[in-house]
Amino acid sequence: xxxxxxxxxxxEGRRWLRRGLPLAGLVLFxxxxxxxxxxxxxxxxxxxxxxxxxxQRPVFYVAGVVLVIVIVAVLYxxxxxxxxxxxxxxxxxxxxxxxxxxxxxxxxxLIGIGxxxxxxxxxxAKTSDTECLVNVTGQQWWWEYEYPVxxxxxxxxxxxxxxxxxxxPSGQKVLLQIQSRDVIHSYWIPKLNGKRDAVPGxxxxxxxxxxxxxxxxxxxxxxxxxSHAYMRMEAVALYPQDFETWKTNQLAxxxxxxxxxxxxxxxxxxxxxxxxxxxxxxxxxxxETPTGTLVADNVVAGAVxxxxxxxxxxxxAGSTFxxxxxxxRDEVWNASPEEFGAKYLEGVTPxxxxxxxxxxxxxxxxAEKPMFADPENLESTxxxxxxxxxxxxxxxxxxxxxxxxxxxx
Amino acid sequence: xxxxxxxxxxxxxxxxxxxxxxxxxxxxWGAMGVIGIGSVVxxxxxxxxxxxxxxxxxxxxxxxxxxxxxxxxxxxxxxxLWPLFGAVGVTLxxxxxxxxxxxxxxxxxxxxxxxxxxxxxxxxxxxxxxDTFNAEARARMLNPLExxxxxxxxxxVVAFSLSRVMLGIDAKAGAVVFGGAAAVVLLAGWVFSIKVxxxxxxxxxxxxxxxVVGSGVAFGVSGERDQLAEASHExxxxxxxxxxxxxxxxxxxxxxxxxxxxxxxxxATITLKDGRLTAQVxxxxxxxxxxxxxxxxxxNILFRNEDDxxxxxxxxxxxxxxxxTEAVAPVLxxxxxxxxxxxxxxxxxxxxxxxxxxxxxxxxxxxxxxxxTIEVEVP
Numbered sequence: 001x002x003x004x005x006x007x008x009x010x011x012e013g014r015r016w017l018r019r020g021l022p023l024a025g026l027v028l029f030x031x032x033x034x035x036x037x038x039x040x041x042x043x044x045x046x047x048x049x050x051x052x053x054x055x056q057r058p059v060f061y062v063a064g065v066v067l068v069i070v071i072v073a074v075l076y077x078x079x080x081x082x083x084x085x086x087x088x089x090x091x092x093x094x095x096x097x098x099x100x101x102x103x104x105x106x107x108x109x110l111i112g113i114g115x116x117x118x119x120x121x122x123x124x125a126k127t128s129d130t131e132c133l134v135n136v137t138g139q140q141w142w143w144e145y146e147y148p149v150x151x152x153x154x155x156x157x158x159x160x161x162x163x164x165x166x167x168x169p170s171g172q173k174v175l176l177q178i179q180s181r182d183v184i185h186s187y188w189i190p191k192l193n194g195k196r197d198a199v200p201g202x203x204x205x206x207x208x209x210x211x212x213x214x215x216x217x218x219x220x221x222x223x224x225x226x227s228h229a230y231m232r233m234e235a236v237a238l239y240p241q242d243f244e245t246w247k248t249n250q251l252a253x254x255x256x257x258x259x260x261x262x263x264x265x266x267x268x269x270x271x272x273x274x275x276x277x278x279x280x281x282x283x284x285x286x287x288e289t290p291t292g293t294l295v296a297d298n299v300v301a302g303a304v305x306x307x308x309x310x311x312x313x314x315x316x317a318g319s320t321f322x323x324x325x326x327x328x329r330d331e332v333w334n335a336s337p338e339e340f341g342a343k344y345l346e347g348v349t350p351x352x353x354x355x356x357x358x359x360x361x362x363x364x365x366x367a368e369k370p371m372f373a374d375p376e377n378l379e380s381t382x383x384x385x386x387x388x389x390x391x392x393x394x395x396x397x398x399x400x401x402x403x404x405x406x407x408x409x
Numbered sequence: 410x411x412x413x414x415x416x417x418x419x420x421x422x423x424x425x426x427x428x429x430x431x432x433x434x435x436x437x438w439g440a441m442g443v444i445g446i447g448s449v450v451x452x453x454x455x456x457x458x459x460x461x462x463x464x465x466x467x468x469x470x471x472x473x474x475x476x477x478x479x480x481x482x483x484x485x486x487x488x489x490l491w492p493l494f495g496a497v498g499v500t501l502x503x504x505x506x507x508x509x510x511x512x513x514x515x516x517x518x519x520x521x522x523x524x525x526x527x528x529x530x531x532x533x534x535x536x537x538x539x540d541t542f543n544a545e546a547r548a549r550m551l552n553p554l555e556x557x558x559x560x561x562x563x564x565x566v567v568a569f570s571l572s573r574v575m576l577g578i579d580a581k582a583g584a585v586v587f588g589g590a591a592a593v594v595l596l597a598g599w600v601f602s603i604k605v606x607x608x609x610x611x612x613x614x615x616x617x618x619x620x621v622v623g624s625g626v627a628f629g630v631s632g633e634r635d636q637l638a639e640a641s642h643e644x645x646x647x648x649x650x651x652x653x654x655x656x657x658x659x660x661x662x663x664x665x666x667x668x669x670x671x672x673x674x675x676x677a678t679i680t681l682k683d684g685r686l687t688a689q690v691x692x693x694x695x696x697x698x699x700x701x702x703x704x705x706x707x708x709n710i711l712f713r714n715e716d717d718x719x720x721x722x723x724x725x726x727x728x729x730x731x732x733x734t735e736a737v738a739p740v741l742x743x744x745x746x747x748x749x750x751x752x753x754x755x756x757x758x759x760x761x762x763x764x765x766x767x768x769x770x771x772x773x774x775x776x777x778x779x780x781x782t783i784e785v786e787v788p
Contacts, residue, residue, distance in 0.1 A: 148701030159788040302705030
């Protein structure tokens with residue numbers, strides 16, 4: 001028997017419990033009032049999320065009423081009939097009328113919930129009126145977005161590949177074709193729709209549509225390994241005319257830095273150190289092959305983020321880190337729908353660049369985000385990495401790489 | 410004095426120890442197998458010590474009465490075949506270690522069955538003074554194990570025999586033979602249902618089983634039919650050796666059906682009609698002039714042939730260096746030849762971008778149909 005600590009009685013413990021439990025409940029309740037909650041499922045920002053919201057609110061209210069009734073009934077029974085030494089009441093068995101009533105009422109409630117649920121499920125699965133198609137691929141621990149050649153999305157004549165931030169035209173029915181290159185992930189932008197698993201070898205459709213321009217945050221919701229918690233995503237909605245500008249920028253030809261500049265040194269370093277995995281469209285290796293073509297030999301997933309227009313997106317490393325300083329980030333996130341497109345399309349300007357985060361990443365990526373990237377410990381993956389290894393760059397090399405990457409707008 | 414029980418466990422521990430050494434050396438001391446067999450050695454050794462202490466220790470050469478009266482000294486009621494079974498199991502185990510894993514597994518099953526069945530049989534023979542009761546006790550304990558095992562073994566032998574017949578017989582003749590066999594089985598079932606004695610059913614069943622197994626052995630000895638043997642010999646089933654540019658070659662098509670289960674997750678549907686190919690990406694109603702495939706992702710492409718001739722769909726995904734040479738060969742994958750109105754799936758996983766092969770553009774095409782091509786982009 002463990003002796004009770006001196007000075008603390010059983011009654012004292014109960015007293016703490018009585019005070020602590022309501023306090024914990026209050027904290028939980030107040031947490032629901034948070035203003036800065038970008039993944040709040042109760043604030044739909046598109047028709048698909050609206051459909052889910054329209055379904056979940058009445059279900060929540062009905063479930064809430066049932067919960068209150070059950071709790072009150074249980075508490076009443078517990079206190080009213082608690083053991084006070086009285087005789088055991090008369091024992092009866094069976095009360096058909098009551099039992100039938102208590103069976104029919106929940107059945108009716110379930111039917112009442114079930115019919116609109118099934119209708120909503122079918123409604124959300126509709127994809128025949130798609131206006132824009134995006135291939136979304138999850139891998140440890142980031143998301144890739146690929147815009148295939150199509151008439152949709154305002155017409156795309158060359159594939160566009162980007163990462164971490166999904167850019168879509170607002171007011172258009174966008175269909176994501178979700179896949180995975182390694183393990184099961186799950187794609188979820190709560191304000192735009194429900195979640196959909198990314199399963200290797202399967203194509204899973206998910207419809208997104210945003211009413212207004214803005215950034216909508218999401219999070220991988222299927223445990224997928226070491227950095228699952230850092231596998232985030234952001235959907236960026238732009239007015240169709242801004243989306244056209246974004247497309248044009250993504251397809252802009254490669255602009256090489258001027259000879260003799262630190263950016264040029266950075267480009268050479270990129271080819272030496274980074275181009276085995278990372279691609280930059282238009283940049284060639286020494287043997288004239290495109291950069292990034294050997295990625296399948298080095299990385300388990302067979303893909304890493306395309307860095308052609310790194311500074312056109314606000315985040316990096318699976319949306320774990322901001323490329324914008326906190327002040328500039330707030331400006332973009334809090335911009336009105338009318339101003340948002342212009343703010344976002346500015347990209348990462350030199351004065352807004354979160355250089356500290358980028359430098360820390362280049363210095364030692366696994367120290368910033370847990371990854372399976374220790375060269376001494378890759379036997380189980382046949383020498384391939386899951387994530388980015390520490391390249392052992394010097395501070396001068398980091399300076400040059402940051403200078404070069406900052407020109408990838 | 411070492412009694413029968415101790416001898417058994419002693420023998421088992423020695424055999425397990427030999428197996429432990431053989432397995433360990435043969436498999437470079439792979440962890441799981443070594444631990445498994447090592448556990449048997451330890452367990453058997455433990456049982457030797459227990460039996461020696463609890464039974465043998467009390468039976469000395471001076472205790473002559475124990476030699477005849479103790480339970481351990483009682484002779485089995487009848488000659489035992491279990492040592493033979495055990496020896497077969499150990500032999501299979503040893504042969505399996507140096508040949509094929511299934512033989513090793515079979516040896517393991519035989520040994521496990523021998524251990525359980527021998528132990529229960531030995532117990533049942535001394536369960537009472539009545540042989541009838543003892544036999545019933547044994548049956549109650551062992552039949553639930555023996556019947557499923559024998560059933561599985563019988564079904565396996567029949568299935569294996571039938572598979573040898575199917576691989577040996579001509580494909581078209583096979584359809585006739587097996588159709589006829591099914592009709593005979595149906596007819597026999599109908600005849601049995603009317604009124605036939607149990608002995609007649611047993612005799613017919615035994616004859617049928619002998620026919621199936623005999624045919625299986627005969628075809629197994631004579632080998633697969635020429636077409637399959639040739640395809641296997643020339644490695645037609647290997648994806649690299651498929652003649653994807655041929656509008657006629659069919660040898661490797663025997664192996665084409667493996668891709669069918671992925672039909673529920675189609676990335677694009679490619680249709681051949683009026684001498685041209687059209688591509689429709691799932692969920693987009695209009696045709697696309699260029700098919701975009703994700704790098705490193707599996708893509709299932711459904712080919713639909715609306716042409717009146719047998720056609721196949723081929724995808725060209727650049728080139729690759731032939732092993733141990735400087736030469737390069739095109740990377741091609743294709744469906745089987747399919748007839749008009751038929752569909753087949755082509756599963757691809759491009760690992761390199763199309764931009765890496767400026768001289769070998771990625772495309773879908775139909776061999777033998779000029780101009781039936783669709784550009785493929787892998788970003």
